[in-house]
Amino acid sequence: MRETAIEFEQPARLGTPLPAARVSRVPVLALGMALGTFLALTFVLCVLFDLWFPAQAMNPVWAPLLPGFTWISWGSFFLGLAETFAYGWYVALIFGSLYNFFAARFGNAVRS
Numbered sequence: 001m002r003e004t005a006i007e008f009e010q011p012a013r014l015g016t017p018l019p020a021a022r023v024s025r026v027p028v029l030a031l032g033m034a035l036g037t038f039l040a041l042t043f044v045l046c047v048l049f050d051l052w053f054p055a056q057a058m059n060p061v062w063a064p065l066l067p068g069f070t071w072i073s074w075g076s077f078f079l080g081l082a083e084t085f086a087y088g089w090y091v092a093l094i095f096g097s098l099y100n101f102f103a104a105r106f107g108n109a110v111r112s
Helices: 027-053 059-065 074-106
Strands: none
Touching: 027 074
16 A cells, blocks of 8 residues: 655745734833832932931921831831832832733734
């Protein structure tokens, strides 16, 4: 017995096949660490500024933004540091998740 191979002809395709465009995504973990660290370092710089220039102190502005923060003790300093780091993570989780959702949904839309 002789086996025969049946070949099917593929219809000719017009044009050059292009790779599908990948939608860029924001890595939420990296964004959270970057924003948390940035805000924590900014907080440290602001505290140092307030200590060097007490006439231009910014601590009254921080009171509504950082619950439990009072001027200045070590406990209050570390509480403010933790809160600013947490605010960075809050922004990263909300913004990163929303960006990734909308990028996946509308990222391949045709731009005119």
